[in-house]
Amino acid sequence: MVRPYLKFIIPIVIPLLILLMPLSAFPFDGLTLIQQRVIAIFLLAALLWVFEPIPIYATSVVIIVLELLMLSNKGLILFRLNESQPEFGQLLKYSDIMATFASPIIMLFLGGFFLAMAATKYRLDVNLARVLLKPFGQNPKYVMLGLMLITGVFSMFMSNTATTAMMLSILAPVIAVFGPKDPGRIAFALCIPVAANIGGIGTPIGTPPNAIALKYLVGDNLITFGEWMAFGVPFVVVMMALSWFLICSLYKADQQRIELTIKGKFLKTPKALVVYITFAATILLWLVGDLHGMNSYTVALIPVAVFSVTGIINKEDLKKISWDVLWLVSGGIALGLALDKTGLAALVVHSIPFGDFSPYVVLFGAALLCLLMANFMSHTATANLLMPIMAALGASMTSLSALGGEVTLILVVTFAASLGMSLPISTPPNALAHATGYVQSNQMARVGVVLGLVGVLLSFVMVAALNVIGFIG
Template sequence: MVEWKKMLFCVICFVVVMLMPIEWIPLAGINIVQQRLLAIFVLAALLWVLEPIPVFATSLLIISLLLTLISNQGLAPAISAIQQQDPALLLHYKSIFAAFSSPIIILFLGGFALAVAATKYELDINLARVLLKPFGTQPKFVMLGLMLITAVFSMFMSNTATTVMMLAILAPVLSGLPDEDPGVRGLVLAVPVAANVGGIGTPIGTPPNAIALQYLVGEHSVSFGTWMAFAIPFVIVMLAFAWVLLQKLFPTQSAEVKVNIDSKFRRSPQAWIVYITFATTILLWLTTKLHGMNAYVVAILPLTVFTMTRIITKEDLKKFNWDVIWLVAGGIAIGAALENTGLASSLAHSVDYSVMTVFWIIVSLAILCWMMANFMSNTATANLLMPIAAAMATTLSASGQLEDVRLLLIIVAMSASMGMVLPVSTPPNALAYASGKISNGDMAKVGIIVSSLGILILLVVAKLML
């Protein structure tokens, strides 16, 4: 009954935003499509947070509402009002369905292929044995090792690809713990947290960093070493805090974590194909600048090799987490709709920065960036807000109010990476949720606490440096 009450509340909020007079919405120049999308966005946010229905079902509902209410092939009575106002406002239905074939979806499928093949041929057990052995068997140190390895890899390769690899390594570790042990949830959550935070450490670790660098040119350019000198201390503090927090929230009931130390690498031809393909994929992810293929293109290669060599069969394909594919597709669809309709831009420009001091401009941009990144791609969020931040920084620098424009842009870029509250917030979050070991509530609890501290630290640093 409680779930029905939550659902009813969500629906009422949706209807209220959908039907309220458009002039009541405090966004300049908003149109009917943007109003309907805002209603869908509010519904999605409430459903993802309150979870009266499964999160993947929310994603399918989002796509259905986008198609029926604001697409050019939507329900006739629903779109007639839009056609009378301006038919060009309608989204093309193919652009919404494209969420199911996004490069990110292919990245997930490639990741699932690596995970299934690694488990089938015990590569994950052996990797866990090799990489985690130096950290001993105490759960807290195993978690520390897991987070450090994940964070370091995420600094130099896609954090999604890193998460795929680390969850594969974690699987045999979890098999040695009872499912009801809270420590299992802590270990699983440690991977996406470390992946999200670790990517901040280098200019190439996450797309928002690279986007910021596009605006940091000439006398304001930032070298690789300078970025790391600023970001690595932040990453270390965040990882240390997250490590302690996860142990407090999810204390393990086990005295030690044992991995099957006696396991040996298999020597069969198919096992060698798995080893070589796994290593080649990781190497290609690490050396994108050398060969030109991005993480999404590389991800389809293991899927192709494993299916061609029958390492992954039809039965193995059924083991893929298809509910996560739907979950991610919904996040992609609403993120693209926010961008294509101009609603995201309207939200970004809804704050009047001209009446604020430099510090409060940084505060508002950081918080707005964090909030938007929780519900849409942090890359899309950075693309939307970075031009605003760059323009503000240039204006403030010219007037003598801001000594170094790099501060503002780097803070905004890092704030985008703090969007880690929901399964749809980042691919690492979605992959961890796909393990089935954690709930939406577990992720939200950790995400809110960790990201809030991260934003607070960034703002304190900004205040001290102004």
């Protein structure tokens, strides 16, 4: 157990030591002063999120402020004295850093919050819980399975964040049944983000890394929507079963039966009808994005406008929004921005001599690197950074051809990008679940680390099997 004072000292001392080290002490050729500062900020954030000496959302605010002071073109002049020197590096635009507070993903969160608040206010969540969970009986583990299956299916076709926000609103009356110290609370809070993160792997549109991967799967390596689902859905089913078993084993509910007495009926007032119609329309618009041309972020602001204009969500309701979650996510986005725009992430990736290793080491190494990065920065940013490198690496390494070539490498790395879910900042669904207060960071990490590693191994076995039968490669 770490002593309380060390929780403050360690996160401060280690980044300071990084800042004081000469550039020649780092194992990266061409490292700049700006990139050195990003390493220090990255370590500070990681240590603060691990030890939690300050609230987790406060760490995100610290990240953004430090980036503005130390990395931006409008930062403290002390940190810009050597700007003209070649080893200084490229400063970030202050507006780009500040824009993380209003990133599209933040708007998606806001739309999810408005939907959840309206659903709770007009008892839509309670009635959905009553209808959707009824077939799964009263055993807690089967009720949880029901929640996971519903979440997994929705997340294959719509935003994982929106799915999580919707399902967590359904979850509230279910968790209320458990005692305050019942591990079942943790299990139910964890199952939703886990199912959302895994479910998105099942289709090319389920999660951004999948869509990014398709850009490089063309020509002879082309994989159609149906072909992706042919191996993506079985992977999701197996991972969903493993995650359900793991969560049930680690956080077994003390209560043997859940007496779900969810009573009531759908309200029929004008405002309630507006909530129902807006809720259904928003989900439908998320599902059929190709037909209307709007992305999920644009659609997310429709319920914000409708509920604000109609008074369904008033200024008192606005005070109840989990603003700390929005800060938490914006900090993760800002950290990914610094890693990407300063070139540090690319420098680290290119510094690893993949070509000198066996194809098995390359596959596992690339997947594990992607998994690690995806836990600390946006899955989309991770995929955007690694995918072109992996495509080029797969095409150039003749030793990989026996394992399916670049298709195998791209798919394994793509799956790894979506399996990074060990921390509250790893994915928006994780942040939403953490915001409920039912699950702590260390509890999330226990499940996320195991599923991430098992998922990487499973994806390797699955893709190798598909290559043997000639389905890919």
